[in-house]
Amino acid sequence: MLGSDFVRKVFCGIGIFIFIFIGINATAVGDGLDFLDIAESADQNQKVVYLTFDDGPSIYTRAIMEILNEHSVPGIFFILGESIDNIPESYDILNELHGAGHFLALHTMTHNRRSLYRLERSPQNFVDEMFELQRLIAEITGHHTNLCRAPYGVGGNFKAAHWKAVTSAGLYCVDWHIDSRDWEKSTAQQVYDEVSRGLKKKQDSNELVILFHENARTITALPQIIEMLQNEGYTFRPYAENHRFEGLR
Numbered sequence: 001m002l003g004s005d006f007v008r009k010v011f012c013g014i015g016i017f018i019f020i021f022i023g024i025n026a027t028a029v030g031d032g033l034d035f036l037d038i039a040e041s042a043d044q045n046q047k048v049v050y051l052t053f054d055d056g057p058s059i060y061t062r063a064i065m066e067i068l069n070e071h072s073v074p075g076i077f078f079i080l081g082e083s084i085d086n087i088p089e090s091y092d093i094l095n096e097l098h099g100a101g102h103f104l105a106l107h108t109m110t111h112n113r114r115s116l117y118r119l120e121r122s123p124q125n126f127v128d129e130m131f132e133l134q135r136l137i138a139e140i141t142g143h144h145t146n147l148c149r150a151p152y153g154v155g156g157n158f159k160a161a162h163w164k165a166v167t168s169a170g171l172y173c174v175d176w177h178i179d180s181r182d183w184e185k186s187t188a189q190q191v192y193d194e195v196s197r198g199l200k201k202k203q204d205s206n207e208l209v210i211l212f213h214e215n216a217r218t219i220t221a222l223p224q225i226i227e228m229l230q231n232e233g234y235t236f237r238p239y240a241e242n243h244r245f246e247g248l249r
């Protein structure tokens with residue numbers, strides 16, 4: 001009697017378990033699909049912007065990071081190997097950026113135009129420098145990336161041999177849709193105006209990459225630029241490895 005009672009209880013238990021399991025699963029699948037539908041339809045209309053900062057780390061990096069953090073906006077920092085050597089606390093700065101959720105990407109070790117673009121072995125130099133920096137950033141922060149930006153941009157600098165070398169190395173080099181020209185402007189207002197002009201030209205784009213450098217003008221202009229982008233309906237996104245930007249190689 002004990003035996004059959006035990007068997008009945010076990011079967012009853014299994015039955016209840018299966019019932020609950022199917023119930024949970026049906027709910028989960030249903031919710032999941034609904035959620036995906038919403039996410040996909042939202043994505044199609046969503047205007048997305050990526051803020052990128054070149055040539056750091058620098059004495060300005062922490063101020064830029066603070067502004068981004070205050071506004072809950074992620075940044076992509078294209079790191080220069082030379083800058084890591086030149087700036088005190090550069091290892092700490094890189095770890096703080098990475099820890100705060102900003103994306104560390106590659107911008108060569110030297111930024112040297114001649115070595116990277118003008119010599120016969122430049123395509124290999126370019127890849128070698130990116131790999132050296134890739135290893136260095138991984139050693140310092142544990143972050144590994146294939147995302148890179150060519151110093152001075154790929155336009156006018158990359159020939160077929162560069163593209164071949166970069167592609168076979170598995171690197172993904174991107175320029176930008178809007179250049180803030182903060183490297184040549186003398187005031188924060190001019191940097192703001194340049195981004196504003198760029199936005200008007202690109203108003204049909206749903207995805208924008210904006211180029212900044214680390215300097216005092218950009219720091220002053222950045223909060224208003226973030227506000228302008230928010231008012232124009234842009235969402236700030238963190239970079240996801242293997243994402244491909246619209247219109248950028």
Ligand SMILES: [Zn+2]
Pocket residue numbers: 054055107111151152
């Ligand atoms: Zn640069």
